[in-house]
Amino acid sequence: MVNRTRLVDEFLELVKIDSLSLKERQMCDLLKQKLENMGYMPVEDNAGEKIGGNSGNIVCTVKGNKKVPAIMLGAHMDTVVPGIGKKAIVDGDIIKTDGLTILGGDDASGIAIILETLKILKEENIPHGDIQIVFTVAEEIGLLGAKNLDYSKIQAKYGFILDSDGRIGCAAVKAPxxxxxxxxxxxxxxxxxxxxxxxxxxxxxxxxxxxxxxxxxxxxxxxxxxxxxxxxxxxxxxxxxxxxxxxxxxxxxxxxxxxxxxxxxxxxxxxxxxxxxxxxxxxxEYPAYDLPADSAVLGIMKSAAEDCGIVFETVVTGGGSDTNIINSKGIEAVDMSIGMTNVHSVKEQISIKDMIDATTYLIAIIQNVK
Known part of the structure; x- marks a missing residue:
């Protein structure tokens, strides 16, 4: 179901955009336009004003046609330095940097996977419940976007945050x-x-x-x-x-x-x-989270992995992400691996196959929400 060319082109388009923390305006405007072109109504909050940035978080609710709990799909719009003038090089199955900047796959790959998933859901007319898309700002400098998100507007019971390295099928269930x-x-x-x-x-x-x-x-x-x-x-x-x-x-x-x-x-x-x-x-800066083995969100991921022929694995991490904040707000959330490698370095790269597999897995996750 995944359109390889479309997914890669989308990712490369996002990578070209300079989107350092607190300077996500161009990325935010582009993503809002992309969501509007799909027929949705994204809303930008005032997190930017609160944290001294030039852009807020994006929240977009995709109404479903299936009576199951609402879910959140999340990724962040900002990158670390050196992140100005990024140039991606496609080398077979690998997309990498030119060695002068980061790639920005953290977290442009998460965004691209979510956008491709939305397109497939619509094209294939796949039944699903309500999905709330959340693209945050300033994740890299203290999860500031997630901290200043208006959670009264979030009805999701489960959260799937696409912002982790590692093999597709891994879920970070403990973070400090x-x-x-x-x-x-x-x-x-x-x-x-x-x-x-x-x-x-x-x-x-x-x-x-x-x-x-x-x-x-x-x-x-x-x-x-x-x-x-x-x-x-x-x-x-x-x-x-x-x-x-x-x-x-x-x-x-x-x-x-x-x-x-x-x-x-x-x-x-x-x-x-x-x-x-x-x-x-x-x-x-942020609190720890520790998802129990019998949590519903992990049950969803496990069933989806079986449907895709992916090996599901829970892992622990020493890093923090928006997932820490989201769990503290009462939403059962997990940080999903999307194949990023050598993040925060000029040797950053990602596999196209991993992005395709992550998209396939995310669609299966959505189908397994009950």
Whole structure:
């Protein structure tokens, strides 16, 4: 049923669009036009105004002709950097980058698969219940679109989010909570050549703190990282201020809290040792989700996989997605694999066969909603 040429052309068209986080206007306008051309009435919300972006989320309800629970199909419109001037290269079954930018398959492939699915449902007159399409903004910078979506307008009972790498048939059923960490280390400035002993180096405090931290893989459920550091104004001045950004993630809340407190304690102890100060704060970016094995949404996916001859498999992930937020709103949602490879890198690529298989699988999922 899948029109290979149409699916590939749609994907390539989407890839060409620059759609960095908070700058999704062109992508949003194109997708609304595509949905309108299919006869639907997409609505753009005001999430962009809330988060300082130039575009909101798209919500489009496709009315069904079958009395089954409504479902949500979701993907995000934004990409990471380097994402300006993307050029896709088709090499047989593989679509890849030119090595200078990301491809943007995360998540243009999810969008293209959803659009192809809608076309097939209409062309083949396949019975289905109500389907709510949600294309979000700013997923890559903290799931901001999903956080600011008006869920009073969402009636879906189940959600299928097309935003995961891996083999077609895999479903991410567990994902961690994420704490965003900010620390400001305060030392004392002094002339580095004339009186360094009168200064307190914020860099020294930072180095001591990080040396004593447990970072990287803490255990199978927990990770931590210091990712951004800003500090210093000149080589002849003892640095009096360093700002750091980091994170901690875990699928267990008690482990997340313990890791966050450990990072804080390392900063505090180092500041006390060298006579400086530290301001430390954190906030939860998103909550964990953990779908039970007997959840209805997984039953739907399992039955659909059998119909397609696909091997169904549940997996856990260390990443976050809109799925985390959607589950927290009471919608039973899963993050589906769509074949993305080497995402967030200039070696990103995707298989055309995987996109076709993901489309076939998504149609079977829709048919198995009961």
């Amino acid at each position: 909570s994420h704490n965003k960490i900010n620390a400001v280390i305060k030392g004392k400035a002094a002339h580095a050549g004339m009186e360094p002993e009168n200064g307190i180096s914020a860099f020294t405090i930072m180095a001591h703190a990080i040396t004593n931290m447990k970072l990287g893989r803490i255990d199978e459920e927990t990770t931590a990282n210091i990712g951004i550091i800003h500090g210093g104004t000149a080589t002849n001045i003892v640095c009096d201020r360093v700002e750091l950004e980091g994170e901690a993630r875990s699928r267990q809340q008690n482990k997340l809290q313990a890791q966050t407190e450990h990072i804080r304690d390392c900063f505090v102890q180092a500041a006390e040792k060298f006579g400086g100060q530290v301001d430390f704060d954190y906030e939860m």
